[in-house]
Amino acid sequence: MENYRQSVSRADPGCVVILLDRSDSMKLAWGRTGASLADGAALAVNNILLDMCIKATTEVNAPVRHYFDVGIFSYGARVGEAGEGVESAFGGALAGRGLVPLPELAEHPMAVREEPSIDLMPVSARMPVWVDPVHGHRTPMCQAIAVAGAHVFDWAAAHPDSFPPIVVNITDGMVTDSPYDGATLQDWARRLTSIETNDGATLFFNVFLSPFEVTEIVFPSDPGGLPPPGPDLFALSSPLPRPMVDNARVDGYDVRPGARGLAFNVGRSTLLRVLQIGTRVPDRVR
């Protein structure tokens, strides 16, 4: 039977985990935006969380439905304690929490602030904020997968009939902690994607940010031509399943057979679009 057919509902919610690079290199300016990679990544993450809350509200003024459990794990500089490591990136009332049900997430942003438009239009809007821009230290990506994997593992065990967990890694650099605990980054990715529900294996998507304005490569089907660390990220990334292929085609991307969940050298607005494509699962009102 074909996998990745399950829709999300309150009975069978989905799981979205974002791994957010907070290493020192995220302080670099992102193209001509004038803001740092960390600023842009945090803005995109806050946008996608708001997007998910809105899409889980089926009626005006109705509460947000529990369609997803969401986790944001940062790696690099930590906020909760000084130094390098992995922690929940949520601030405010959700600080330190792993996976948070969408209704609770909607109720507890750390602040509501004036934020700039992600597509660089000269407008801003007041929007809830769950994650702050932070950067420092190295890039312990393996540890991030290890920490997030424990949450994903428990979630999959508790939701065997749900759409498989979706893990999106947003990074701008090379992993600095491989091998971690005796396993390489490839091993950790394999461990993560071996977590399954009855509807398929965990999806691991990667988004590589570049501070320079270079050609964006979105959902490639071939690692050839990708500069480092593109081929490595391609190998780590899950093939795009049917729902995401459909999402990407609706958004105008030419998705070839064998396309992977990888976006390379993306700008700010593309980052948000990729997050939307990678986290959009058909919902079933129930």
Add this chain to the structure above:
Amino acid sequence: MTTRNAIVLALTAVCAAVGGLIGLQTWDLDFWRSVTVVVVGALLGVLLAFGVLTTDRRPVTRTHHPTPAVAEREPVFAQAASSSEPETKPANRTWWAEAPAPPATTTATKPQEPLRQGYDVDRAVVAQCPRCGDFRLDLKQDGESCAFHCRNPNCGHRWEWRAGTPWPTTVVRRNLTG
């Protein structure tokens, strides 16, 4: 407008008029000025009442949630990479070596699949009465021939069909749809 609102409006108009008349006794105006005072007073009263009654007093729905904004944190500009090793192992767990929990809920909650012995999905036909469009049909099968009888009490159409021949054209007659 509710009955209550209508009563309040009427009472307001009456009170405004009475107020105007009382004012006449005080100021001793001529006839047309008196009429003007009464009319303007009444109009103002009605408008005031209308404004009060039609003001939306429903609770304001917050578009954003009420968590008080915490003091904005400055981005962390940390020192250059330290030489210390990363933090402790993830929650001291080796989840990748654990056996996944059995999907206990699936068998308990899923409804029983219907028995499908003798059901050939490639030969299945959804039949519809070609006269009224109803799906409530009786069927008598004799080899490849089928005799149908529509159970719609307003129709009762009977027809025969043989496998491989085209299905009779369906023309739904509204007066038969029951």
